[in-house]
Amino acid sequence: MIHNIFNEDMLTQCLEPKFKGQHEEPVSPPTIINVEEKYEIEEVRKHQKCRREMQYLVHWKGYRDEHDQ
Secondary structure, X not given: OOOOOOOHHHOOXXXXXXXXXXXXXXXXXXXXXXXXXXXXXEEEEEEEEEOOEXXXXXXXXXXXXXXXX
């Protein structure tokens, strides 16, 4: 059995980022339309044909590059 108890001496204080690039801006929430989440496309970055279907790499508006799909 694992207990959710820990030693307080092992805790460290949270420090604010020292450099501008370390701070992550919060991502914008999706728009809710008819109980469905809707995201806005800012641009299509790449496309390719896989078998007989097109695949797209999309950059979402209000999101960082690592959220591209």
